[in-house]
Amino acid sequence: MNHYKSASEQLAQLQSGETTSVELVQQHLGRIEAVDGNVNAFLEVCSDSALQQAEEIDRQRAAGEKVGRLAGIPIAIKDNICVEGWKASCASKMLENFTSVYDSHVIEKLKAAGAVLVGRTNLDEFAMGSSCENSAFQQTNNPWDLERAPGGSSGGSAAAVAAGMVPLALGSDTGGSIRQPASFCGVVGMKPTYGRVSRYGLVAFASSLDQIGPFARNVADAALLLESVWGHDRRDSTSVDVPTSSLSDQLEEPLKGLKIGIVPEHFSNGLDDEVRDKTEQAIESYRSQGATIQEVELPYAKYGVAAYYIIAPSEASSNLSRYDGIHYGHRASSDGNMSLADLYEASRGEGFGPEVKRRIMLGAYALSSGYYDAYYLKALKVRRLIAEDYQKAFQDVDVILSPTSPTPAFKLGELVDDPLKMYLNDIYTIGANLAGIPGISISAGQTASGLPVGVQLLAPAFEEAKLFRAARMYESANSESRLTPAM
Amino acid sequence: MTLSTEDVQKVAKLARLKLTPDEVEQFAGQLGHILGYVEMLNEVDTDNVQPMAHAADVTNVFRSDEVQASLPRETALENAPKTDGKYFLVPQILEGS
Numbered sequence: 001m002n003h004y005k006s007a008s009e010q011l012a013q014l015q016s017g018e019t020t021s022v023e024l025v026q027q028h029l030g031r032i033e034a035v036d037g038n039v040n041a042f043l044e045v046c047s048d049s050a051l052q053q054a055e056e057i058d059r060q061r062a063a064g065e066k067v068g069r070l071a072g073i074p075i076a077i078k079d080n081i082c083v084e085g086w087k088a089s090c091a092s093k094m095l096e097n098f099t100s101v102y103d104s105h106v107i108e109k110l111k112a113a114g115a116v117l118v119g120r121t122n123l124d125e126f127a128m129g130s131s132c133e134n135s136a137f138q139q140t141n142n143p144w145d146l147e148r149a150p151g152g153s154s155g156g157s158a159a160a161v162a163a164g165m166v167p168l169a170l171g172s173d174t175g176g177s178i179r180q181p182a183s184f185c186g187v188v189g190m191k192p193t194y195g196r197v198s199r200y201g202l203v204a205f206a207s208s209l210d211q212i213g214p215f216a217r218n219v220a221d222a223a224l225l226l227e228s229v230w231g232h233d234r235r236d237s238t239s240v241d242v243p244t245s246s247l248s249d250q251l252e253e254p255l256k257g258l259k260i261g262i263v264p265e266h267f268s269n270g271l272d273d274e275v276r277d278k279t280e281q282a283i284e285s286y287r288s289q290g291a292t293i294q295e296v297e298l299p300y301a302k303y304g305v306a307a308y309y310i311i312a313p314s315e316a317s318s319n320l321s322r323y324d325g326i327h328y329g330h331r332a333s334s335d336g337n338m339s340l341a342d343l344y345e346a347s348r349g350e351g352f353g354p355e356v357k358r359r360i361m362l363g364a365y366a367l368s369s370g371y372y373d374a375y376y377l378k379a380l381k382v383r384r385l386i387a388e389d390y391q392k393a394f395q396d397v398d399v400i401l402s403p404t405s406p407t408p409a410f411k412l413g414e415l416v417d418d419p420l421k422m423y424l425n426d427i428y429t430i431g432a433n434l435a436g437i438p439g440i441s442i443s444a445g446q447t448a449s450g451l452p453v454g455v456q457l458l459a460p461a462f463e464e465a466k467l468f469r470a471a472r473m474y475e476s477a478n479s480e481s482r483l484t485p486a487m
Numbered sequence: 488m489t490l491s492t493e494d495v496q497k498v499a500k501l502a503r504l505k506l507t508p509d510e511v512e513q514f515a516g517q518l519g520h521i522l523g524y525v526e527m528l529n530e531v532d533t534d535n536v537q538p539m540a541h542a543a544d545v546t547n548v549f550r551s552d553e554v555q556a557s558l559p560r561e562t563a564l565e566n567a568p569k570t571d572g573k574y575f576l577v578p579q580i581l582e583g584s
Contacts, residue, residue, distance in 0.1 A: 234550060238548075326575050331569065340578050361499065365522075
């Protein structure tokens with residue numbers, strides 16, 4: 001069975017001629033066929049175009065042509081990333097019939113690297129949510145326990161990788177939307193430094209926070225995927241022109257004298273006991289490898305969720321004003337008496353789901369006259385204090401370790417009626433988005449009932465190489481960190 | 488923190504969102520609850536703190552002023568809900584024309 005092999009192992013098989021890309025893609029399509037009826041990770045599987053791409057790669061290999069770093073490897077794409085000729089629905093009725101007319105920067109890069117695009121994965125509508133329950137089309141189930149949430153918003157990508165449907169997937173992370181589902185599904189998920197990966201072609205949610213990042217079943221694969229998609233792009237004016245160093249080359253070198261910061265408050269109220277145990281075991285594992293553990297203070301971290309839920313909805317209310325029923329997206333049926341404003345309101349009222357409306361409303365309120373200073377401006381100031389917290393902490397330590405999420409995967413339906421409780425799921429992940437720093441979630445074992453638990457590492461801006469090496473140190477010493485669900 | 492249904496309706500108007508009476512009712516409660524939580528930001532002394540609008544330290548990123556190809560008209564209109572092949576069609580906005 002190839003479906004639980006890593007991308008790196010699959011690449012080796014392709015290079016040695018042991019298998020072909022067509023075989024590999026067929027195996028994964030077969031796996032999707034076998035399990036996705038239960039998991040519902042994919043909104044659409046593009047078998048024909050995937051097999052065509054695979055054939056082309058096989059032909060190039062056979063002819064001895066130079067092929068890209070991911071040549072022949074299947075990958076799934078979160079459905080808020082534009083692929084030319086594919087739908088990009090954002091799991092919203094608003095964009096149900098929208099077809100992308102160009103490739104995102106990351107898709108151009110993936111195509112150049114020879115990756116085989118297998119399909120579009122489910123998400124919370126417009127990437128707003130932590131459970132995939134806000135998708136307008138389907139509920140993705142956690143491969144470890146189908147009655148539980150896969151996390152969100154990139155739950156489809158996380159579940160697809162966890163269940164062996166693809167070795168790699170792309171997601172996007174605005175407040176934890178890659179790392180939290182990675183922890184719920186027992187895979188590796190990584191959010192790069194803000195500006196590392198171009199947002200050109202990523203459907204905007206909160207532009208100062210959104211970043212595209214990799215899902216994989218191990219750290220090396222995540223590094224390989226990030227290296228394949230990052231880099232400067234002039235079409236995204238926040239894409240930073242900072243040199244990228246190889247992540248893969250030094251990955252196996254442990255960091256000598258690694259200093260790990262932990263924040264005492266992270267281990268206090270609200271943290272599930274088993275998640276605490278697993279996090280503490282991870283700390284012990286690092287200690288046994290010679291790392292020093294040091295307490296650091298992030299005094300403003302506790303305001304992260306509050307600041308985020310003003311800033312992200314404010315940006316969303318502005319970004320999503322483009323959906324007016326005129327240029328693209330859902331348009332309400334109109335009669336002769338309908339004014340333009342009526343048409344906007346009806347189209348948006350019909351096209352958006354409840355969580356998206358809630359956030360647009362929250363943002364519009366925070367930005368409205370009389371409240372702007374009290375909410376939006378205040379949140380931006382607190383954001384700076386939160387970012388400065390991290391800068392100070394990183395003067396003393398190399399990385400900060402915490403749980404990724406306060407609990408393992410929760411039951412579907414458990415939090416849907418309590419938006420605020422759902423938002424508090426992001427308590428450990430949100431700071432990285434506010435501060436713009438990179439973070440990774442790696443598997444740190446399972447609970448007694450068999451649910452994966454993730455541990456998060458954060459590093460200073462642009463220190464991805466350090467982050468990946470630190471993550472790999474844990475993984476190499478803990479074989480149980482590579483988990484596969486029984487399905 | 489409570490939000491009245493009138494507050495919700497006013498914001499919905501600003502956001503150009505048509506809400507059902509049930510949604511108005513529901514949002515009044517939920518948004519009030521969330522804004523109540525957010526009020527903890529008032530504990531923080533932010534005098535002399537500059538607002539941070541962006542994580543990346545880049546300003547005034549300009550491209551050179553060169554003419555470049557953009558989406559062809561038919562491609563730009565491909566996803567339009569209503570078009571005559573040349574323009575996006577909207578309801579009449581001027582009276583008597």
